[in-house]
Amino acid sequence: MKTPEKMLELHNLKKTGHRLMILTILKESDRFLSADDLYMKMKEEDENISLSTVYRILETFVLKSIVSAVNVEFSKKVLYELAHEAHGHRLICTNCHKVVYVEDCPVHNFEDAISEEYDFDIKRHKLDFYGLCSECKAELSS
Amino acid sequence: MKTPEKMLELHNLKKTGHRLMILTILKESDRFLSADDLYMKMKEEDENISLSTVYRILETFVLKSIVSAVNVEFSKKVLYELAHEAHGHRLICTNCHKVVYVEDCPVHNFEDAISEEYDFDIKRHKLDFYGLCSECKAELSS
């Protein structure tokens, strides 16, 4: 995976400490983060940033497709993750909120079939799986 | 499909004009509606209701699984539809927002396979298709 620096260069974005830090945090996170999650993590590391800057940086990243904005069932906030290069789908743990990305897709054939059947020109789909990851499964059954 | 009256009876909910009207509007709609959409439609029909009541009625209906709350890519509001009895997935027109519900599911096998592979206990999934319905496809290509 690209380094945060490379990501910014690639999109002609200025390399600011804030932007690099946000990319680094997202890169190291195994779950989605809200703007406020990022803001608080940065405060913890003594990065002086304002919440509106976090929002603006994320807006820029989403526009450039460096970051994806995600809606999940368990939160009404918009959550963010580093964008994935390959098409795939997510396994989301409803207990700890960990996310695993699976680069595989079971719906393309179905998509063709229903495009035909319903005369719909399907452009994309959104498929997420919700359940318990192995740790939470073990923990909750004990 | 059940009548609005039956739906309320079935769940021991008082039959108020507001509730019946909301169910009727949702029943007749071929797309998702926001609380505010419902509020405005009711005002148009001279139903005197307050927006907070619309929210409270919807909250009750969602709790009873009479109505589903839906998040879609093109709106940050929560949208509502009558709940479907059978499992299926939606084709959502990104242009006119019409929704077609397809009572078929292409992912169960895949779900079993990845449950195994990632040791995830998958409880449910969310799959929506976005594209153009036949009318919009025709209209936009002309």
Add this chain to the structure above:
DNA sequence: ATGCAAATGCAAATGGTTCGCATTTGTGTT
């Protein structure tokens, strides 16, 4: 017809996100 829990209206509060504007900073150019 009566009583009471549930439903409603209204206004205020909330929470996430966006915006306006003054100030600072990164970076290409001299």
Add this chain to the structure above:
DNA sequence: AACACAAATGCGAACCATTTGCATTTGCAT
């Protein structure tokens, strides 16, 4: 290395969808 200027940032206020508190009304079992 200093300059210039567009872009990035901080701060607070604004915004919008949704929720809540509380006083009043209403459906419905008795």
